[in-house]
Amino acid sequence: MSFDEIINRFGTHSVKWDMMEKLYGVPADDGLAMWVADMDFRPPACVTDALKGMTDHGIYGYYGDETGYRAAICWWMQERHNWAVDPSHIFTTHGLVNGTAICVDAYTQPGDGIVLFTPVYHAFARVIQAAGREVVECPLANVAGRYEMDFDAYDAMMTGNEKMVILCSPHNPGGRVWTRQELQDVADFAKRHDLILVSDEIHHDLVYPGNTHIAMPLVDDSILDRLVMMTATTKTFNIAGSHSGNVIIPDDALRARFAARMAALGLSPNSFGLYMAEAAYSPEGAKWVDGLVQYLDGNRKILDDALNRIPGVKSMPLEATYLSWVDFAGTGMAESEVLERVQNTARIAPNHGYTFGQGGDTFLRFNIATPRALVEQAAERLKDAFSDLQ
Numbered sequence: 001m002s003f004d005e006i007i008n009r010f011g012t013h014s015v016k017w018d019m020m021e022k023l024y025g026v027p028a029d030d031g032l033a034m035w036v037a038d039m040d041f042r043p044p045a046c047v048t049d050a051l052k053g054m055t056d057h058g059i060y061g062y063y064g065d066e067t068g069y070r071a072a073i074c075w076w077m078q079e080r081h082n083w084a085v086d087p088s089h090i091f092t093t094h095g096l097v098n099g100t101a102i103c104v105d106a107y108t109q110p111g112d113g114i115v116l117f118t119p120v121y122h123a124f125a126r127v128i129q130a131a132g133r134e135v136v137e138c139p140l141a142n143v144a145g146r147y148e149m150d151f152d153a154y155d156a157m158m159t160g161n162e163k164m165v166i167l168c169s170p171h172n173p174g175g176r177v178w179t180r181q182e183l184q185d186v187a188d189f190a191k192r193h194d195l196i197l198v199s200d201e202i203h204h205d206l207v208y209p210g211n212t213h214i215a216m217p218l219v220d221d222s223i224l225d226r227l228v229m230m231t232a233t234t235k236t237f238n239i240a241g242s243h244s245g246n247v248i249i250p251d252d253a254l255r256a257r258f259a260a261r262m263a264a265l266g267l268s269p270n271s272f273g274l275y276m277a278e279a280a281y282s283p284e285g286a287k288w289v290d291g292l293v294q295y296l297d298g299n300r301k302i303l304d305d306a307l308n309r310i311p312g313v314k315s316m317p318l319e320a321t322y323l324s325w326v327d328f329a330g331t332g333m334a335e336s337e338v339l340e341r342v343q344n345t346a347r348i349a350p351n352h353g354y355t356f357g358q359g360g361d362t363f364l365r366f367n368i369a370t371p372r373a374l375v376e377q378a379a380e381r382l383k384d385a386f387s388d389l390q
Helices: 020-024 045-057 067-081 096-107 122-130 151-157 180-192 252-265 271-280 283-307 335-345 372-385
Strands: 090-093 113-118 134-139 162-168 196-200 227-231 245-248 323-327 363-367
Touching: 045 271, 045 283, 067 271, 067 283, 090 096, 090 252, 096 122, 096 162, 096 196, 096 227, 096 245, 096 252, 113 122, 122 134, 134 151, 151 180, 162 180, 180 196, 227 252, 283 323, 283 372, 335 372
Parallel strands: 113 134, 113 162, 162 196, 196 227
Antiparallel strands: 090 245, 227 245, 323 363
């Protein structure tokens, strides 16, 4: 397919486009939706063909025999991430926000502390707070425009009330691909403080040249008794509406606790999501992803070049994801003025940085997974909106 094709998503129940004006005040007639993390590209033909096969058959009953579906997941993780997954370790949840919520429910109690390295994906804090647990923010250090972890500081923050840590790997919104040593440091931190480690690796397929994602189970065998892995096809293949995700748990005891909560909540998979996932995790899907990453790499360079030419504006170098994390602190402007220029003058809807927790206040997040012509248009609009600084 051509990633350059501009597909009109208005009137299709697209939260990204149909809710843009209501949520951000950006006009639908010429606004650019660059907020929520879904792409403006069709998935690979193998996914569409799988759905067509379902509609041609015409009966949409309960999904049975997950052998092929689980085998496809195992093939993908081995082929793309050098990670051997036991098919019996896989649970299917209604997306990874749901997977996070079940982890919180299964492994912690009301009032327990759950550690986040912030700023980080905002749904984590939302789920934790809704469950009556405490969000413990361990702020990432912004070192020369790149996030790093400071475990001496984090160790000093721990009170003993913390029971879980959630890692976003690769990091959203900062776009970091954590090194093996950084991942080992996370593992050691979890062991020191006896924390369940939930590793959300939903962006693990969207990694740019020169960077290598390492799945957490490959880092340290001694953490497998406290590790919960979360992966999905949804970000990789732009099928978030399928609401499917995988929670992969190597440890028998942790797996039993998770299974008990799944059973108590009456959860079972959506057959559409399983059909799509099995089709996506294939050689055809892999070829499509390789083309996607190459295209996104071009998009990130265009937006970065434009933003970094604006005095006081700095885009954090993306190592992974299609979410550009941009710091406006150097402009000296109040958040209200930055938003006035971005949303009202440039007519672009981004995510607001404060929603990602401590350290996000001066940032905006821009989704670059859209046809290049729109990224180029956004770059020009932003340049014009801040032209008085240049």
